[in-house]
Amino acid sequence: MQVQVVDYTAADAPQRFVESLKSTGFGVLKNHPIQQSLVESIYQHWYEFFSQGNPQDFAFDPEKQDGYFAPEISETAKGHQQKDLKEYYHIYPWGRIPESLKEEILTYYHNTSALATELLDWVEKHSPADVAAKYSEPLSNMIKDTPNTLLRVLHYPPLTGEEEPGALRAAAHEDINLLTILPAANEPGLQVQVQDGQWLDIPANFGHLIINIGDMLQEASGGYFPSTSHRVVNPTGENATKSRISLPLFLHPRDEVVLSERHTQKSYLLERLKELGVK
Numbered sequence: 146m147q148v149q150v151v152d153y154t155a156a157d158a159p160q161r162f163v164e165s166l167k168s169t170g171f172g173v174l175k176n177h178p179i180q181q182s183l184v185e186s187i188y189q190h191w192y193e194f195f196s197q198g199n200p201q202d203f204a205f206d207p208e209k210q211d212g213y214f215a216p217e218i219s220e221t222a223k224g225h226q227q228k229d230l231k232e233y234y235h236i237y238p239w240g241r242i243p244e245s246l247k248e249e250i251l252t253y254y255h256n257t258s259a260l261a262t263e264l265l266d267w268v269e270k271h272s273p274a275d276v277a278a279k280y281s282e283p284l285s286n287m288i289k290d291t292p293n294t295l296l297r298v299l300h301y302p303p304l305t306g307e308e309e310p311g312a313l314r315a316a317a318h319e320d321i322n323l324l325t326i327l328p329a330a331n332e333p334g335l336q337v338q339v340q341d342g343q344w345l346d347i348p349a350n351f352g353h354l355i356i357n358i359g360d361m362l363q364e365a366s367g368g369y370f371p372s373t374s375h376r377v378v379n380p381t382g383e384n385a386t387k388s389r390i391s392l393p394l395f396l397h398p399r400d401e402v403v404l405s406e407r408h409t410q411k412s413y414l415l416e417r418l419k420e421l422g423v424k
């Protein structure tokens with residue numbers, strides 16, 4: 146089994162993409178409209194910010210959750226003991242962003258959010274009628290004018306050999322949100338767990354766009370779309386000396402959007418952040 150790469154420009158792209166999401170929780174697009182030169186430039190500029198800038202000046206705000214999360218306080222995945230080997234910066238258009246990086250990263254945020262609207266329409270159109278009937282409003286409408294969609298710039302530093310045994314760049318976890326949109330990182334490592342428990346590499350040629358289902362879409366679809374476990378494994382050999390940068394956009398509905406009989410986006414998010422120990 147492998148996650149198939151779907152050509153965004155093909156006539157049957159929506160159907161094939163949604164089939165892939167349904168069977169693995171992941172879909173991978175090529176020939177998509179997100180400019181690769183923009184992604185590369187962001188990787189370069191944020192690498193400089195993490196390695197030579199003053200990220201501590203933007204230390205995260207526990208209430209608002211914008212800003213810089215240092216390696217010492219970054220996430221411990223649900224059910225895991227060791228902290229992930231990463232640092233990251235949370236971008237919201239209303240939040241704090243280093244001035245020199247602002248225009249570029251917000252261009253990416255807005256372009257990718259626009260593509261997200263189209264991808265949610267694809268998901269809606271290819272949801273079986275009984276599943277679509279559960280959506281409290283059109284999926285793409287759930288993110289319209291939302292202040293909650295989060296762009297995370299992640300830096301996985303080179304390994305030093307001093308890591309705690311068993312610690313991973315990102316331990317196995319599921320995402321909390323509706324869909325995650327992630328350009329292929331500058332280094333490999335992303336894997337998804339499939340039904341038999343096996344871990345598969347996500348096809349991540351530079352230029353691919355990776356989309357995965359989060360718990361909120363699983364919740365809203367009554368479990369039809371699976372939020373699958375994924376992780377980032379540690380590099381070995383010469384690659385251990387390299388940083389890895391990645392850029393997931395987590396699509397979050399507005400606070401009041403009803404996901405299911407149990408949850409709005411707000412109640413669901415709060416529950417999950419407490420579990421992660423960052424709230």
Ligand SMILES: O=C(O)CCC(=O)C(=O)O
Pocket residue numbers: 297299315320327330335375376377391392393
């Ligand atoms: O860095 C990656 O490739 C994936 C990151 C991820 O899964 C996450 O931050 O939720």
Ligand SMILES: [Fe+2]
Pocket residue numbers: 318319320375
């Ligand atoms: Fe994730």
